[in-house]
Amino acid sequence: MSAITPDDVAHLARLARLELTADELDHYAAQLDVIVSSVARVSEVAADDVPPTSHPLPLVNVTRPDVARPGLGAADALAGAPAVEDDRFRVPRILDQD
Amino acid sequence: MPTSPIDADLIRQSATVLAAAIAAGEVSSREVVQAHLDRIGEVDEAVHAFLHVTAHEALETADTVDAKRAAGDPLGPLAGVPLALKDVLAMRGVPTTCGSRILEGWRPPYDATVVERLRDADVVILGKTNMDEFAMGSSTEHSAFGPTRNPWDLERIPGGSGGGSAAAVAAFEAPLAVGTDTGGSIRQPAAVTGTVGVKPTYGGVSRYGLVALASSLDQAGPCARTVLDAAHLHAVIAGHDPRDSTSIDAAVPDVIAAAQRGDVRGMRVGLVRQLDGEGYAPGVRQRFAEAVEILTHLGAEIVEVDCPHFEYALGAYYLILPSEASSNLARFDGMRYGLRAGDGSDASVESVMSATREAGFGAEVKRRIMLGTYALSSGYYDAYYGQAQKVRTLIRRDFDAAFDKADVLISPTAPTTAFRLGEKLDDPLAMYLNDIATIPVNLAGNAAMSLPIGLSPDDGLPVGLQIMAPAMADDRLYRAGAAVEGALYDRWGHLLIEEAPAL
Numbered sequence: 001m002s003a004i005t006p007d008d009v010a011h012l013a014r015l016a017r018l019e020l021t022a023d024e025l026d027h028y029a030a031q032l033d034v035i036v037s038s039v040a041r042v043s044e045v046a047a048d049d050v051p052p053t054s055h056p057l058p059l060v061n062v063t064r065p066d067v068a069r070p071g072l073g074a075a076d077a078l079a080g081a082p083a084v085e086d087d088r089f090r091v092p093r094i095l096d097q098d
Numbered sequence: 099m100p101t102s103p104i105d106a107d108l109i110r111q112s113a114t115v116l117a118a119a120i121a122a123g124e125v126s127s128r129e130v131v132q133a134h135l136d137r138i139g140e141v142d143e144a145v146h147a148f149l150h151v152t153a154h155e156a157l158e159t160a161d162t163v164d165a166k167r168a169a170g171d172p173l174g175p176l177a178g179v180p181l182a183l184k185d186v187l188a189m190r191g192v193p194t195t196c197g198s199r200i201l202e203g204w205r206p207p208y209d210a211t212v213v214e215r216l217r218d219a220d221v222v223i224l225g226k227t228n229m230d231e232f233a234m235g236s237s238t239e240h241s242a243f244g245p246t247r248n249p250w251d252l253e254r255i256p257g258g259s260g261g262g263s264a265a266a267v268a269a270f271e272a273p274l275a276v277g278t279d280t281g282g283s284i285r286q287p288a289a290v291t292g293t294v295g296v297k298p299t300y301g302g303v304s305r306y307g308l309v310a311l312a313s314s315l316d317q318a319g320p321c322a323r324t325v326l327d328a329a330h331l332h333a334v335i336a337g338h339d340p341r342d343s344t345s346i347d348a349a350v351p352d353v354i355a356a357a358q359r360g361d362v363r364g365m366r367v368g369l370v371r372q373l374d375g376e377g378y379a380p381g382v383r384q385r386f387a388e389a390v391e392i393l394t395h396l397g398a399e400i401v402e403v404d405c406p407h408f409e410y411a412l413g414a415y416y417l418i419l420p421s422e423a424s425s426n427l428a429r430f431d432g433m434r435y436g437l438r439a440g441d442g443s444d445a446s447v448e449s450v451m452s453a454t455r456e457a458g459f460g461a462e463v464k465r466r467i468m469l470g471t472y473a474l475s476s477g478y479y480d481a482y483y484g485q486a487q488k489v490r491t492l493i494r495r496d497f498d499a500a501f502d503k504a505d506v507l508i509s510p511t512a513p514t515t516a517f518r519l520g521e522k523l524d525d526p527l528a529m530y531l532n533d534i535a536t537i538p539v540n541l542a543g544n545a546a547m548s549l550p551i552g553l554s555p556d557d558g559l560p561v562g563l564q565i566m567a568p569a570m571a572d573d574r575l576y577r578a579g580a581a582v583e584g585a586l587y588d589r590w591g592h593l594l595i596e597e598a599p600a601l
Binding site for chain 1: 343446465481543569
């Protein structure tokens, strides 16, 4: 298992949309390395023929009757929005300018 | 335990006694609620169990309950009894922060199912309790709004993530609280504050309106000072909810009858070899050994069980939880609710998201988001997340085998008593080790309780006993828990919490 470098952390932070500072990159690199080496112990277990468990309950295809129910109105849905325009969420531009 | 007549010291009464006294008209809900609001006013500056107190709404609800009673209308099972709600459950119109700056000021437009059920039971919600940010932590120090302090020693942690709920109950600010338990966040705080906490079977209590940390592990449950009080709250909040697809569509085990029965004669109690010994403090082990003696004396049959894969539980948990959390917390993007940072005419959606998350999340949340992102990355997925899911299967099989030999399993709840604030704050691995005994249950999805079994001779701080039961056998926790609690009450003449120093 290779050590986690500040560059690796910068990559992870980009994927996770976290704008970390240089200090944070160094700090987290050291800490994540310690944590990952510790949790990597799970690989010691011989489990090739063991099925994975993603969920403790063996429930599948849980549905409810297809009946319309009232949902949140616009006023409720927008009440906590950081920016609202024309009764909609106002968001920053989603495309680059060029 | 004797039920003492209602007296002036309303804050020291159990929820069971308060509910009966309110129903009988011996005391009004307003008096009970006001007494607890006064207590919060006196001690919460020091304890900091609450992030938000809903005093006005609480008194209004109390008056409604008193009016219903006066009119002879039917009352809910815990009518008029106050409760503290962990700040991870949505409550309409009331700030819900999850201990994070990213949700500061957000007021949910809907109630969680747990909140709906509390309202239906005429429970009076006093406010929202402090927690580690998004329930990531074992000390409440990762709250963006400052730590909660342990009522037994204000320089020590109250456990986490539900330290606020446990401390509110331990400090007599509320007889009941709701917590959530993803890796031990109800049980470990209960252990270190000398209170009772239960993680129900996964799917036993609806997750609708519970802000998700790790969806396959999260479960809400009761916090109280007695086993019977916890049972009454369990019965109120549990049960099938069509709005949670993982909710169990079956009758809730009769936890109240089990707590009232409190008899372990003939019960097979399994000692888990892997959850004792090295890493557990001598004082914790001593009290645990005494609890085993008590169970033997009460007529339980003690057997030893092996759960060889438990030693990999911590590793599996810290791969599965961050993976689910990094995905769940992607919703906090500064677009539809909560904080937005770096907005401006030139800003792009990506730069605003990254700036918002950088400003809004604390250190532990960032650590776990990156850990999860790493574990789910292509090239690592099979070795980490995939392997952790297989280990999860092996842990379930260990439990299945153990429950063939025993009706319940026991262990210390936490390896140590409450540690000092700051001691493990920047040492994530040391912090994670606190949950070594509680995590296997979350991975397997079955039920567990922590209850106080005395003070550690090492430092005079509370020690908790963990009782584990198979899925949907939550009643066994209450049966065994009430038996141990009753035996200790007979020995001491009071509950352990009565020994906590005055605040």
